[in-house]
């Protein structure tokens with residue numbers, strides 16, 4: 001008998017770890033490594049938010065809070081949904097957890113029975129399938145290729161829905177592709193989902209505030225008649241550069257919100273009181289820097305997409321949001337690097353790129369789609385310039 005549980009054995013160690021580990025080793029050996037793998041904004045948390053946290057500490061706001069969020073934070077979240085998404089919720093339809101990932105984990109634990117299916121469009125955020133597996137569910141991966149801008153094709157979706165489908169996960173803007181669903185895209189998907197009232201929708205809106213060129217964000221809960229089956233997850237990590245503070249939230253059916261609180265009451269209790277106070281300021285204070293940061297991300301995206309498309313063998317779409325691009329490296333398959341190693345897969349490509357040029361990116365297969373790689377451009381323009389030059393000369397060196 002093993003001390004490790006069967007459910008834990010079902011999940012794989014993160015496939016991104018190999019690259020990260022290798023990058024760490026090369027760095028330790030004194031090699032110049034530029035990491036384009038990180039999934040977090042490089043900006044610091046804005047000062048007004050930090051000050052709110054300091055004030056919370058000084059005011060003795062350091063005790064247990066309500067399990068699924070302080071009344072003040074729930075109020076700020078209710079107001080956020082009204083103001084930004086024109087959605088009406090009451091405090092008992094809101095839950096707050098230790099990060100958006102925690103909220104998704106709780107939601108799956110609260111709702112999945114053995115064998116329940118969850119449709120996960122690929123390329124996907126690496127945590128979705130493993131969270132579903134941990135909760136005893138079955139991830140049903142639906143590939144969405146480059147020809148459809150990595151977005152769900154509504155007519156394909158129908159084929160993936162079975163009587164066992166409990167959830168479908170939507171993520172726009174997307175990690176890892178940056179793809180954004182327009183209102184029209186979402187309405188087309190909604191038409192299919194309207195025909196299947198047993199399917200719930202988890203909308204991961206964490207990159208809502210990282211969009212470009214006037215892209216108009218729309219979320220599926222805004223669709224009349226579907227809202228009752230939508231759990232909308234969001235958080236402060238990406239919008240406010242608060243990844244380390246660990247606050248995420250969701251709005252949705254009271255029944256699910258209550259079940260999530262039950263799990264939390266027997267596991268983490270409340271999220272940090274100080275981080276909650278800071279999040280009230282994040283959501284209710286000045287939003288000025290959101291635009292400033294999005295402009296800065298857009299400049300980096302413009303540079304990265306152009307530099308990638310200038311490389312023979314690489315092709316890259318120009319996504320409307322998040323801080324990732326997901327270029328194809330299919331044009332380089334079958335070539336050999338200067339050590340004579342043949343590039344047979346995206347994993348070979350990223351490994352060889354790291355070993356030869358010191359650039360760390362993540363292979364597409366880690367996100368469920370072969371033949372691509374993910375670049376995070378949440379790093380300085382200087383780093384990006386150096387990195388893209390190195391990627392370019394690496395690709396030229398392949399023969």
Ligand SMILES: *Cc1c(COP(=O)(O)O)cnc(C)c1O
Pocket residue numbers: 039098099100101102125171174175204206235236237238243246247248
């Ligand atoms: C970063 C991220 C999250 C959640 O991040 P938290 O820090 O846990 O709030 C959720 N979904 C996607 C796609 C992400 O990239």
